[in-house]
Amino acid sequence: MDLIGPDHSLYDVLRKPALPLYDDIRPAAIARCSSSSDVIEALAYARSANLPVTPRGGGHCFAARSSTTGLMLDLSPLSTISVEPTAALATIGAGARLASVYRGLHEYGLTIPAGCGPTVGIAGLTLGGGLGLLGRRYGLTCDRLVAATVVLADGNVLTCDAERESDLFWALRGAGGGQFGVVTSLVFNAVPSPTATRFKLTWPRSRAAEVISAWQSWAPDAPDELTASLTVNANHVQVFGATLTAFDPGPLATLAPEIDLLAGLTWPELKASLSEGGPDNRIIHSKSEFFRDPLPPDAITQLLNAGCELNFTPMGGVYNRVPVDATAFAHRTERFLLEHAGPDRNAVRRSWSIAHAYASGAVYPNFPDPELTDAHTSYHGPNFPRLRDIKAKYDPSNVFHFPQSLGGPR
Numbered sequence: 001m002d003l004i005g006p007d008h009s010l011y012d013v014l015r016k017p018a019l020p021l022y023d024d025i026r027p028a029a030i031a032r033c034s035s036s037s038d039v040i041e042a043l044a045y046a047r048s049a050n051l052p053v054t055p056r057g058g059g060h061c062f063a064a065r066s067s068t069t070g071l072m073l074d075l076s077p078l079s080t081i082s083v084e085p086t087a088a089l090a091t092i093g094a095g096a097r098l099a100s101v102y103r104g105l106h107e108y109g110l111t112i113p114a115g116c117g118p119t120v121g122i123a124g125l126t127l128g129g130g131l132g133l134l135g136r137r138y139g140l141t142c143d144r145l146v147a148a149t150v151v152l153a154d155g156n157v158l159t160c161d162a163e164r165e166s167d168l169f170w171a172l173r174g175a176g177g178g179q180f181g182v183v184t185s186l187v188f189n190a191v192p193s194p195t196a197t198r199f200k201l202t203w204p205r206s207r208a209a210e211v212i213s214a215w216q217s218w219a220p221d222a223p224d225e226l227t228a229s230l231t232v233n234a235n236h237v238q239v240f241g242a243t244l245t246a247f248d249p250g251p252l253a254t255l256a257p258e259i260d261l262l263a264g265l266t267w268p269e270l271k272a273s274l275s276e277g278g279p280d281n282r283i284i285h286s287k288s289e290f291f292r293d294p295l296p297p298d299a300i301t302q303l304l305n306a307g308c309e310l311n312f313t314p315m316g317g318v319y320n321r322v323p324v325d326a327t328a329f330a331h332r333t334e335r336f337l338l339e340h341a342g343p344d345r346n347a348v349r350r351s352w353s354i355a356h357a358y359a360s361g362a363v364y365p366n367f368p369d370p371e372l373t374d375a376h377t378s379y380h381g382p383n384f385p386r387l388r389d390i391k392a393k394y395d396p397s398n399v400f401h402f403p404q405s406l407g408g409p410r
């Protein structure tokens with residue numbers, strides 16, 4: 001393990017989270033971990049120095065949960081990807097980022113359903129669920145997880161799967177980020193890396209109300225092979241995504257969009273074509289919720305007047321065919337996720353309040369919101385009581401904690 005303090009030249013690079021909003025939360029030290037033994041050593045050091053400790057994978061947490069003023073465990077050296085092609089099993093180090101996961105698996109003709117941000121960490125994404133362009137076809141990223149290696153706070157190393165430590169394995173799939181222990185590797189049941197069509201349908205912002213209306217009664221019920229997200233910003237409204245079959249824009253065709261199609265893309269090419277533009281260095285606030293019913297026209301008009309960027313993600317498909325209690329991820333009956341984002345925190349709050357009146361109250365654990373009044377129910381629904389018991393079993397001293405964690409703050 002390399003222990004890096006504030007006087008080390010690497011310190012500033014390593015401590016920077018993906019969201020500039022949290023640049024000022026500075027760790028006392030950073031432990032660079034390249035093995036489970038390094039993690040054990042780092043946890044022992046934190047204990048002896050009486051420092052709070054938190055793991056960081058890709059550093060993209062919206063609520064700064066991988067930032068600390070104590071000891072940050074930087075897992076990025078743990079980024080090996082190995083594949084057993086005949087069994088379609090991929091073992092991925094907890095520090096790997098999505099772009100390298102897609103590239104690494106594609107060499108074997110494989111992939112996993114996972115998110116879009118190329119630098120998002122595979123660990124944080126999987127442990128909180130994992131929504132992406134293949135999710136309506138193959139489920140959440142965590143639905144493809146078949147085993148994980150975890151270092152507990154006391155230094156014990158466990159392998160968990162459906163048979164071994166099955167409670168922990170259940171909890172990791174949707175509620176595992178920074179809660180029970182430090183995951184060092186993840187094993188996935190991979191799927192064939194498809195050839196696909198990337199589509200973008202664009203309208204001027206003045207058409208946003210009718211596009212949202214049509215989208216919300218179409219995208220969540222579209223064929224599993226098609227994922228169409230919707231974004232509204234100050235200039236335009238755009239429906240974009242991927243399809244594994246011939247592209248059919250459904251009722252959106254009648255709204256005469258400007259259409260941009262790229263057919264015959266390999267999966268890494270398709271992912272890259274949707275993440276142009278590089279890192280976003282603006283300070284952005286965001287809040288989000290799930291919805292089981294369409295938003296009524298009045299609410300859509302009010303939302304558009306609130307002035308935030310609106311990002312709609314469709315659920316349905318295979319996401320919703322997994323029972324609520326099969327994994328810790330409880331949100332299996334939602335139609336879509338709506339995120340409100342922008343530089344003005346109060347505008348984001350106003351926009352969220354307008355939509356909140358129609359929301360299910362469920363919140364995606366990977367889009368955490370420190371302002372929730374009943375966070376455990378919002379994140380975990382009926383799975384919360386079981387999760388609380390599993391937390392007490394695997395992290396009885398509440399070493400892994402943050403304001404809304406299962407063991408509460410310390």
Ligand SMILES: Cc1cc2nc3c(=O)[nH]c(=O)nc-3n(C[C@H](O)[C@H](O)[C@H](O)COP(=O)(O)OP(=O)(O)OC[C@H]3O[C@@H](n4cnc5c(N)ncnc54)[C@H](O)[C@@H]3O)c2cc1C
Pocket residue numbers: 018054055056057058059060061062065066075094114115116117119120121122123124125127128129130131132176177178179181182183184366367
């Ligand atoms: C630009 C951007 C794009 C995104 N795109 C998507 C998307 O397409 N789909 C989607 O579903 N989500 C997306 N997200 C949300 C993303 O899933 C979460 O932010 C996720 O938590 C990021 O994981 P990370 O490893 O990068 O973050 P981190 O901040 O490193 O970790 C997140 C949480 O997991 C914990 N953690 C990290 N590694 C481990 C480990 N090895 N063991 C135990 N706990 C660990 C951390 O302590 C923290 O609590 C996006 C976020 C951003 C900022």
